[in-house]
Amino acid sequence: MTTHYVDLTVVPDPENSAPHLLGALYGQLHLALVRNRLDSVGVSFPRYSLDPRAIGSVLRLHGDAATLAGLMAEDWLKGVRDHVRATGVLPVPEGSPHRTVQRRQFKTSVERLRRRRMQRKGETAEQAAEAIPATAEDRPDLPYVHLRSRSTGQPFCLFVALGPLRKEAAPGTFNSYGLSGTATVPWF
Template sequence: MTTHYLELNVQPDPETSAAQLLGALYGRLHIALVQQQRSDIGISFPHYSLNPRGVGNVLRLHSSESTLRSLMQEDWLKGMRDHVRMTDIKPVPEHAQHCTFRRKQFKTNAERMRRRRMKRKGETAGQATEAIPATIERKPNLPYVHLRSHSTAQPFCLFIERSTLQEKQEGGEFNRYGLSPDATVPWF
């Protein structure tokens, strides 16, 4: 259960935007969660907004007090400390509502999907085009964090969907990005 939280607020400078810093911070958190094999830390973005679309410059971590202390004892913020202001670990406000933050993937590039299909199935370009029409593409309308894959070094957008608010907390596990389709985090 998520009883405590702490906030990491990125501080942009003239050379680096808040979005770039948040992406770097979130990437480091992901690596820390993978290395520590954690599935008990959830995240939220207190400034999450659909209009204008964005996640803001604050990353909030949710878990038990002891779990957050354990995470923060590791030096996963190395190199980011000048760009991040961190709060103390605090208890979640008593009457907070709850919601989920989950990853949402979109089929955004028909040409890339065709190339992949041709490679996987040995099809010609014509066969792949017939199987994957251009109408399959969707324009994402969700906020995202721009990350870089640590396995392929390719940049990608991690689209994040927030659920509607609910009164009751739902338990469960979080993935290595601190996201879950089922487990809720406090929203305040």
């Protein structure tokens, strides 16, 4: 149950922008959640905005007090600690609404889709272009965190969508990015 939270605010400097630091912080959190096999820690972005589209500079962790205290006692902030201000483990304000915070994936590169099809089906570039028109490309308008895949080293955008506000919490588990399409986190 997500009864407590910790706010992690990135502090940019002339050499590191807030989005760059948030991506580094979120990448470190992902590794810590995987390493500890934690599916009870959710995340939210309290400064999330669609207009203008921005994820903000605060990463909020949600969970029970003991789990969050244990996570924060570890050295997972190594490498970003100088650029992060963390609150202590705090209780969620009474009466807070809840919502899901989930990942949305898009087909954002027609060229990548075509190359993949050529490899999978043994097609020529012309055949793949005919099968996948330029209009197949999605243009996402959601805020995102820029991350780097630990397995391939490739950069990618993790797009974040918010579910509708609810009065009641929905229990469940979170993935290794602290996101879920069914489990909710308090939204305040």
